[in-house]
Amino acid sequence: MVPYDVHGGSYTGTAYLPQTSDAGDLTGFGGSQGSYDISAGTLKARVDFLADDQLRLRAAPDGVLTDPAGSTIVRKQPEPQRDTSTFDAGAYYGIRSKGLVLRVYKHPLRFGLYKADDRTALWQESAPLRWSTGGLRQSLERGADEQFFGGGEQNGSFSHRDRTVHVANGTDWNEGGWNNSQPFYVSTAGYGVFRNTFTPGIYDFGSPVRTGQQERRLDAYYFTGDVKAVIGRYTDLVGKPFMPPVYGLEPGDADCYLHNANRGERHTPDALKVADGYVDHQMPLGWMLVNDGYGCGYENLAQTGTGLRRDHAQLGLWTQNGLPDQAEEVKAGVRVRKLDVAWVGNGYDFALNACDQAKAGIEDGSDARGFVWLPVSWAGAQRCGVLWSGDQSLSWDYIRWQIPTYAGATMSGIAYNTGDVGSIYRRDPAMYTRDLQWKAFLPAIMTMDGWARDMTGTQQRDQQPWLDGEPYTSINRKYLQLKERLLPYMYTLSAEAARTGVGAVRPLALEYPHDPNALGPNATYEFLAGPDFLVAPVYSDTAVRDGIYLPEGTWTDYWTGRTYQGPTTVNGYSAPLDTLPLFVRGGAIVPMWPKGTLSWENRDRSELDYDLYPKASGDSSYTLYEDDGVTRQYTAGSSATQQVDVHTGRAVTNIRIGASDGDYAAKPAERSYRLTVHGRPAPRLVATDAGPLPRRDSAAALDAAGSGWYHDAATGVTTVRTPSVPTGDGFSLNLVHGGN
Known part of the structure; x- marks a missing residue:
């Protein structure tokens, strides 16, 4: 890779080539129906609004708008949408869709993307596009609290404010490497950008933000919305994550x-x-x-x-x-x-x-x-x-x-x-x-x-x-x-x-975007597995883990059942070699296969377990997805979902296991459920729609029985085993606490 200087020139070895040019004043503007041509001297640009909240901006100093990436990354280019209009605001032209306004400034040519009110900036160029013999860069104003994520796999980091990120081919496997990088980033200001290119780049998230690739052209797709929405729109374009076979997990x-x-x-x-x-x-x-x-x-x-x-x-x-x-x-x-x-x-x-x-x-x-x-x-x-x-x-x-x-x-x-x-x-x-x-x-x-x-x-x-x-x-x-x-x-x-497009392994900042501590040094070395498990690995030769940050809500220690009220930081957590610091979010409903399962293939399909962590009061919900796990029949609709709802009242915990909606090969016709309920008082009665379940004297007695329930006073956990129920039927389960 030949390094590219995002400040304006390029480097070859130690020789600096400062032959830079900027876009001058606007010399041409026109278009309609979602597609607009813009010029500033020899620089030609084209804007295509692809949706109310998405656009593509291309520019080339030589006036030739090529597409070297072809259809390899973006398999099918979206067509420009027609519902746009323009207006002249004096200092700039505006291109308006239902959700956005793109400002095209006249003296000199610069771009800025705003919400539909034309007052709230998503991004604003701080200077015109600049190019050199080594490439082309864009400079954006940086918000006071704006954060940046993305760049693909960036070894050792997930948040990039005040960092310089390399986006290129490389085989540095260590911290600071970028072998699986991607020319994409997302900002907490409400936008993300994908550079449609196969050339190396450097993204400097200082002030201003300066991003450039080693090519004298710009081909950028801009997506707007919160971080999850931007990830979704980006993967709509380049491809959603594949659905693995279950043995791949x-x-x-x-x-x-x-x-x-x-x-x-x-x-x-x-x-x-x-x-x-x-x-x-x-x-x-x-x-x-x-x-x-x-x-x-x-x-x-x-x-x-x-x-x-x-x-x-x-x-x-x-x-x-x-x-x-x-x-x-x-x-x-x-x-x-x-x-x-x-x-x-x-x-x-x-x-x-x-x-x-x-x-x-x-x-x-x-x-x-x-x-x-x-x-x-x-x-x-x-x-x-x-x-x-x-x-x-x-x-x-x-x-x-x-x-x-x-x-x-x-x-x-x-x-x-x-x-x-x-x-x-x-x-x-x-x-x-x-x-x-x-x-x-x-x-x-x-x-x-x-x-x-x-x-x-x-x-x-x-x-x-x-x-x-x-x-x-x-x-x-x-x-x-x-x-x-x-x-x-x-x-x-x-x-x-x-x-x-949103995967299972998540930084805390994705689920808790308004919590500044989710970007702090403690949160850097922990992650969420889905929304429900917070994992704080031990990464030193110690039996104590300090600095475990728990965001808002109730968190239960998976091993001890101790609860913490977030936001809080846990120090001195006992973590001997057999203990991974692991916490479960209040309200979590976690599906599990039965104890003793060693393979997806020979598991006991006649039982499904749910591990429940009810909120202190209120409702929580979860939807399980199932298919045959190995074929591609799911793409034709061969799959099923099951919704589980938990309502916590003062004296009753109500659990509703919905019908399994849909069908797939080898779907069980019926199954029993083992429900493990954490953090609720000992019930005096547990009943399904068909009537009360028998109380068992021990966990072993419950395991030996076909159905019933047992409350472990030492852990505060209630375990319920239901009789076998047709998967096409839903049912309710009530744990009645207190009273006579």
Whole structure:
């Protein structure tokens, strides 16, 4: 990459080329029906209003409005809308839609985007467009409290005010790197912008804000609304996050099994011994990559795939040199792809095309959903792949900076961004376990085997989660099994991401935009998994976690049941090795698979659990999404939703389990429900529409019974098991507290 100076010139090595020019006075303005042509000397610009709240601005100093990105990023260009008008305000022309006014200033030519009142600025150029031999930049006034997010994956940060962000191809896997960056950002002033380009750029979020790409043209789409709305409109344009297969949300494993010099002679079917190890240690495994592409091919592929499926895992391959045999590999059972940097390392359109190609290849040859990982990408990659942050070495600092990295990627519509559990190059039992704990709350995770050594760098170490013995094995099992039980919650968030563009892993600032502490140093190293779980990873060698910021509302410690009233900061939190600081939002309704679930495929479909954290008073609601988990039939409507409503009164907790609305293959005709109710007084009566349920004397008695309820006085938790109910029927459940 040749660095570009956003202050006006370009650099080549140490030589500065200050040959800059600015747009002069307006010399031409005209157009209608949503499309307008503007000129200032040789600079030509075009504005297309694509919706009441969205527009595209293009400009070129040579007067030629080209489109080098073509249809690779934006698959189908929106047509200009016709419902616009213009007016002359003296100092500027105004182009008005129902929601916006774009000001076109005359002396010199500058642009400003305002709300429909033509008084409230969303953004305002502080200077004319400027270009040099190295590129073109735009300068915007910065609001007093304006914040900026986006830029794709920016290693180590999620908020960019007063920071300079690189948007370019790169393979710096460490803090400060940007290998999965995107030419997009969103502002709390109420707008976002996508630069439709395959060239590098630098975005300086100082005052003024200066953004530029290494090309003498501007092609920018502006979206307006709050941050979530902008992410939605951006992903409408470049592609919504793909809907993964449910096994893609289970842990993955990767290694070279053919002629591996690190382990002596091995063969591809030896992968089955490792898959068996997950089963033997009662740890979920959703998929496995059985080669590494770097001279490690495969043999007996179909046999290996059959063996993996017996362990409820899917077969995957990675590649460094394209997909010449993809059709036959898919026929042999390949359902997962990893694209290596040796192939997609050139980034930009090359990586995006490869990602689209790999996903389509799986789907063209099967009824499965393509599941693709890649380490270098560009805008639009969310529609086809899991973005992986690259080859990294283990340290406490590595754990720290990955936390804001993945939360921040969500602000660019990236729903699946992750790193290797325990890194790729080093193995330390405590650090591995700490890393696995919090990554269990990322949608996609993988252990990368075959390259790691101990922290001295001398002893070869494998990376499976049981290899360090106790207490590490039991702790790792605890979190992997919890991840498996929470798959209905995470899968519903995946459906939400595919619909809205907003992924599961969120910085606090996304859900609490008016809380300044959500941008503070404490909130930087924690995140939300959906709206309901607040995760504060331990990223140092300690058993105490300080500086846990809890925003407004009631938060319940997942492990102890202790409640906190936010906003507050928790210091001195006891976090021994087996404890991830984890809090649940008051009002949360969390769907879970039954205890003991180790695979989506052989789970007990006759029971569904809901973990409930009622508000002190009032209502809360949740809608579960379900489909068959693996095919693409959901795109034709084969899916179901179930709404759960909780009303908390002084003496009664009312729970309404709605009918499961819709159908899909293998949908259970009926199921029972286990409801775990936190934070409410002991009930004297629990009843469904059919009448009271029997009270049981212990948790064991409740487990042994077909239905009933039990209140644990020590924890304050009431657990209810209902009889089996047709999924097409809804019902109510009342917990009556107090009285006679």
